[in-house]
Amino acid sequence: MTAAPSGAATQPAFVHETLPYRGDEEFLAGVVGFVRDGLARDETVVIVEPTPRLAQLREALRGDAGDLQFLDMTDVGANPGRIIAAWSAALDRTTRAGRVLRGVGEPAHPARSATELVECELHEHLLNTAFDGGPAWRLLCPYDVEGLAPSVTARALTTHPFRAGPDGRPLPTGKHTARTPAELLCEALPPPSAEGVLRGEFGAGDVPAVRRTVAQYARSCGLSDDRAAGLELAASELATNSVRHGGGAGTLAMWTEPGAAVVEFSDAGRLIDPLVGRRPPATEEYGGRGVYLVHQLCDLVQVRCTTQGTTVRISTWL
Template structure:
């Protein structure tokens, strides 16, 4: 067996707990390493139902680890590498009620990319989806999973180009800035000023400005020597989009942990660690678009 990527629908917390605990106990009975990643309001009931078995299972908070969905694949990769000598089974619920629409879009992208990232790795991942989610979300979930409700899924779509999926245009006014090598510092300072005015604390301002800087440097190096930056507020979030003429061909860009001796290729990895959400789109027709989001002070992002 190679990677078995499966999803199921559940109706309410009791159904979630029953299915996840059965799956986890079956993994323990098979002497497998078991990791459950879900929002915190569901982890507690699962632990309670498992009782003493919970001591042999790893639990992690999806709202923290998966805040930016681009961080989830590296988390699974690290866990699999740590347990390389064992069978491995996991539960991952990337889409949950508090997710905002742009993050749900990136969760769907993540589900597609899982199939490529782990195609040759022997392990099993079970993805719960609440049946209270909109039908559009459930339809995408069914299309993204080779297995659904325990059987091979005839509706699985294995021909999805995640980099080509369009992003919606922003609502309301945007600030447009062109940049090249000699203007990156000034544009970064402008972004930092907008972030402070939105109410971000000093640490968040620095994180976001650094992420924007890294993307602009990539544009200078790989996207024709410069690009265009758009900046706008969306509710309590600051959104920055960088566009250039380059083309990214690796759909997993930024989702592989760099080696310690790797001198280049760390930029998009760093950006994913710094921002609440990162969206990457690229094709010969549009060039490359990288959209970054960060929430205002005191705002939990989902």
């Protein structure tokens, strides 16, 4: 991959770059310059930022003309597992129109919990898997070095092949680590921090019972009817996936974390595609359509796969 993002004629690949910043002034200087450069090249620019940053950029770019779109990260990317689907859709629309896409996205912002930030890091790795080798475009990911833990901003250099240079050109980070899909998904999830975890097993004929059990648990946690119904449907999809693709059976665990109702499914299946559920699947693969729906229904989805099988942990905020 080379770094010559000067439009459709010379940009050879997906350029994924990070922008560390301190305070509003550095944020606006880096992002506004990046956006205006894209508009000057007649590129389509899509900005996906948390609500406060989005308001700042709307004001700063109020007088700028061109194909400029704003999306709220706290909506589009509330669950980090939904973000690749949003970029895939934007890239598809832009490419079909014969244009070049330039994006700004800040998935790892200070309002995220520690658990969410782990999934943001996985998301940043998977962006490279999703878009390397496809149409040429640039994605700038700002990182708030004052609002985020130093470990988070340091690891951003490992997930991004490039960093924003002082003249607007991307420079190699020199720290990017290209990890295989197996490496990305094999890290074990932390055990439940709460006591009183409810556990059970299920087989081919138990999916309706699993659905009823999760629905009852969701209501006992105080979820609204709509959110309880979403968690129930997600559980039904995952139990069905375990039966169809995980050896005909699986295990279920349910517990509460501070501010969240958590449900976890494990089975003996092996995940082939690390992007499963992160973009609308074209074919039926391991839980492809079901896991995509689960990502839309839940506030956080964590997928891990080892030689022992696959685990999917879903959380809905209380």
